[in-house]
Ligand code: FES
């Protein structure tokens with residue numbers, strides 16, 4: 001990027017600049033400490049025994065052999081959990097370790113601490129468990145009607161959203177059934193952490209996570225100790241994407257450390273990681289769209305079924321999103337949407353980037369294309385005709401008061417002329433080198449898709465962030481528990497502080513539960529707004545205190561003072577003092593920041609449940625060899641509504657990275673589950689896009705209309721890139737093949753029917 | 759000191775590995791025994807490239823190399839790329855181009871790209887994509903990484919890239 005300013009003084013890295021990451025240097029040097037890099041002289045290694053069965057009764061659990069192995073320090077089971085036996089983000093229903101039954105393949109059954117990982121493995125192998133296998137409930141369609149597999153029942157949440165006229169028919173009707181496979185977040189840094197027992201009976205936990213304070217609440221409850229006795233510090237996080245919003249090894253590590261009175265480290269292997277975190281919910285969706293002859297949407301009917309797997313995680317909030325945004329960013333006067341998320345013996349599902357909106361986007365965008373065909377209309381025009389705008393109503397009855405530049409997002413994306421260089425290199429053909437795609441047979445397809453979702457937590461949740469700003473000798477220190485997972489909040493926090501205080505040096509204190517209140521989760525595209533808002537507010541309070549101090553000491557009116565480049569100056573130029581000198585006596589502000597309140601959905605799924613919305617469009621170009629079923633995504637074009645651009649380079653990174661995850665879901669990524677068992681729990685078998693799979697992402701427009709109420713007018717930008725990218729790619733493959741392709745990821749066998757080719 | 763050790767040459771210095779278990783990978787020994795945690799462990803089965811180090815002239819997945827088999831060879835890890843504390847051109851380009859997000863893939867990519875640019879001063883886009891196709895990155899979608907490689911390549915050729 002030509003606009004990276006590496007030689008300009010740091011103080012110019014303010015809001016709107018491509019400020020470099022403060023953790024960039026240690027990350028490129030290899031010295032940045034990820035949670036898997038933690039080390040303590042006296043530490044033991046921990047490990048977890050997991051159920052090989054998706055549904056079984058535990059008839060016997062014998063740890064005696066394991067305990068006899070030299071170098072094994074402890075083996076713990078369900079009986080050793082000191083506090084609450086279950087935990088959960090929204091609803092505590094997941095056992096720390098299985099008691100009588102296991103409900104998914106990979107459910108923890110016992111944990112071990114030993115001198116060396118190899119001894120850990122031997123100890124785990126020496127634990128004797130007698131399982132009595134049960135028939136797993138693996139079909140979400142029947143979950144509601146069969147016997148409960150958990151005391152809390154098989155339905156996590158059901159939403160019947162009814163908006164407007166429930167009977168009205170459109171002259172034009174199109175219908176479809178769509179499916180989305182289970183996607184894995186596939187962050188690169190495996191689950192890992194280090195727990196150190198405290199002398200006071202408490203415990204210090206260093207772990208990669210998305211939400212320190214929610215972890216603390218759950219860990220303390222399971223350990224049966226006070227929250228303040230669990231001190232959690234963020235360790236370097238190697239990506240998250242939703243998969244670190246729930247607990248994984250947290251309680252286990254603390255139990256092992258407290259029992260052995262030694263520090264304990266644990267790292268999941270990649271295979272274990274696939275079992276150790278929640279995935280994106282697989283979805284089955286039925287849609288019927290009604291429109292008039294001009295193409296105006298009249299009504300949308302839909303049923304969205306999500307498989308939540310064995311435990312609740314954030315399923316309740318995911319289905320709310322899926323239902324609320326089921327129609328897409330369009331004006332839809334009437335709707336009836338049934339959203340249901342059920343419990344099965346499949347792997348637990350929860351948060352992943354896009355959170356419910358990804359699944360339904362694939363459905364509503366396929367429907368919009370069908371509508372265009374039925375009306376013999378242009379797919380872009382039909383979208384523009386129905387595009388939501390400020391003042392329109394959502395399916396929930398909520399009126400959009402913020403910005404909603406949907407038409408602009410669509411138009412800029414559709415009109416952008418890509419700088420696509422045609423390549424004749426075989427590597428750029430579908431299948432790449434070593435495959436046999438024939439350039440003569442390749443068919444090209446192109447299509448557009450639009451998506452949106454809410455920013456921040458919804459439905460009346462008390463959503464806040466906290467920050468402390470400390471100014472001393474001209475150096476600002478920001479303390480905030482916002483989990484930096486790679487998204488770049490650390491950069492933004494510095495930019496905000498420099499912008500408001502005019503100082504050059506901004507130190508970021510570690511994110512920890514001890515020093516500051518909750519920042520809420522690094523999810524829902526919320527931290528730019530929420531923790532950005534908290535840092536802004538803290539800095540503004542310090543700024544005010546500083547100016548007040550100067551006014552008192554020097555009898556100047558506060559309105560005559562400005563902060564510029566490390567100085568406080570009077571407007572008439574008569575007075576100046578360096579911020580260093582003025583803050584020799586430290587100043588501090590500790591704040592909480594909240595967004596405007598939201599409200600629960602009523603029994604008809606109606607209500608002002610959300611704060612703000614962000615929109616994006618993608619246009620995909622694909623090449624397909626229809627005979628071989630090979631697909632190459634050649635190019636993506638995107639436009640995104642960002643409110644205000646705070647850091648161009650970081651924003652582009654989000655747009656490109658989010659799109660890559662969308663491409664993955666469209667053409668290659670699926671956790672394959674057969675009878676409740678994951679079949680591809682490795683990077684050998686679960687494929688994510690490589691540099692050869694990923695096309696260039698051209699940014700047609702970054703649309704800046706400041707969002708009222710948002711700090712600096714900025715919307716969160718992390719999720720929209722992952723929402724419409726999948727829908728655009730699959731639509732382009734449909735264009736290239738003339739196939740219905742109602743399911744993602746599109747598999748080779750969806751393009752080449754096996755009967756035909758044999 | 760017992761005879762029970764072997765010596766690895768890492769970033770130009772000899773290091774003794776004592777009391778190790780047969781079967782420990784080079785990645786494990788570097789990270790847990792020798793204090794070089796820069797190489798990462800995203801898969802430990804040769805698929806992600808996060809553990810890439812150079813042995814002699816070749817970039818390898820250190821998770822697939824038995825530590826004992828790497829004796830008497832020059833091992834270069836990410837820690838060896840900025841030996842004097844100065845960032846290398848590729849490291850600086852990664853920061854400038856925004857190629858780092860979570861950074862877990864970064865050390866492996868830097869070792870791979872450093873090697874690529876030593877062998878090819880003017881790699882085209884497809885060459886770079888192929889060279890780094892064994893290094894997974896989940897955060898960036900590769901766009902800024904490709905940009906960083908071209909920035910570094912241009913600066914090695916003495917050009918200024920706008
Ligand atoms: S850790 Fe070696 S290739 Fe993934």
Ligand code: FES
Nearest residue numbers: 860863895896897
């Ligand atoms: S920056 Fe996170 S995996 Fe590449």
